[in-house]
Amino acid sequence: MLINKLNRFILKINIQVKSWFSGLVKKFRKNPEANTKAPEGIGKVDINRYETVEQMQELKDKILKLESGYNKQIEKLEVSHDSKAKELEKASNDLMAEGLSYPDLLERQKELEPAKEELENIKQELQTVKGFKEDELLTILNHMKSLKLEYIQEQSQRINHEADLIEVLLKQYEKGLNNISSIHNETEEIDTLLNNGFKMLGYGWNQEMAGRLRLETDNLKKNKIMIHNEGYINKKLPY
Incomplete structure (x- = not known):
């Protein structure tokens, strides 16, 4: 009887974990522009x-x-x-x-x-x-x-406007990186919790979720995060 309850508990946990993990990956893979609009x-x-x-x-x-x-x-x-x-x-x-x-x-x-x-x-x-x-x-x-004085004044305003926009986008970029880090941390915490819980009940858990998440999002990180970081964040102004 106890074995049957444990099996049902484990099955329920596996279903919930798979559902949660699937939703987490989808959330991570959403169009980055959706959360980076100015x-x-x-x-x-x-x-x-x-x-x-x-x-x-x-x-x-x-x-x-x-x-x-x-x-x-x-x-x-x-x-x-x-x-x-x-x-x-x-x-x-x-x-x-x-x-x-x-x-x-x-x-x-x-x-x-x-x-x-x-x-x-x-x-x-x-x-x-x-x-x-x-x-x-x-x-x-x-x-x-x-027109030179008015022209320089307006061009200065345009540059300041773009600088303000860059500042806003940089803050959103930094926030996005922090969010990604938090998602990975959440996954590791759940992984650890499952590992400890199964061990306590006498079952094994190989803590594969955190590693799998890193594999699932590795190309995403390289293509959409690191390139942007190198191409824009580290780009110097021409003066």
């Missing part, structure tokens, strides 16, 4: 707070677009100028090679006037385009310069 409001950046930063970015993009457009136009004019200059030089050399008298040479050189005029027009257009580019760039650059 408090409401932290991490959300109100773009309207950083109007100067946004404006500075728009001006930067405008400069890049402006330079790209002008550079294409300038390159096209330079190619046209160089091509026309080579044609004019060749025509002039051909006249010189004919061995004409000086009066005849001067007369024939008048034939080159249209080409010379076209080359000069291209040169003037090239200088005009370069002048427009310089004027527009200078206007934008001066505008950006006038």
Whole structure:
């Protein structure tokens, strides 16, 4: 009769332990992001707070677009100028090679006037385009310069905001590590309790739960805890 009661007791304990252990592992394997979200409001950046930063970015993009457009136009004019200059030089050399008298040479050189005029027009257009580019760039650059104090102030606010967020996340990270340690300690305590209880009743218990839990969560610890620890917690700021 006593043996039957002990067997039922042991069976009940085994069922409860398996159920508890299964729930413990599931709890440990939950999505870590579920408990590491920043408090409401932290991490959300109100773009309207950083109007100067946004404006500075728009001006930067405008400069890049402006330079790209002008550079294409300038390159096209330079190619046209160089091509026309080579044609004019060749025509002039051909006249010189004919061995004409000086009066005849001067007369024939008048034939080159249209080409010379076209080359000069291209040169003037090239200088005009370069002048427009310089004027527009200078206007934008001066505008950006006038925003420097507000820009630095807003960028400082953004950095402080991110620093506050990091501080909150670090505290949650530390809390999470403590929770993991507590879960392992709880498992070891239960394991010890079972071992002592079974021994007291004359039964054996190999205290396998703590070791099994470590095996079940070893990859989880390496992949999600240690990598984060090395990649983020130990990462230094660039100043």
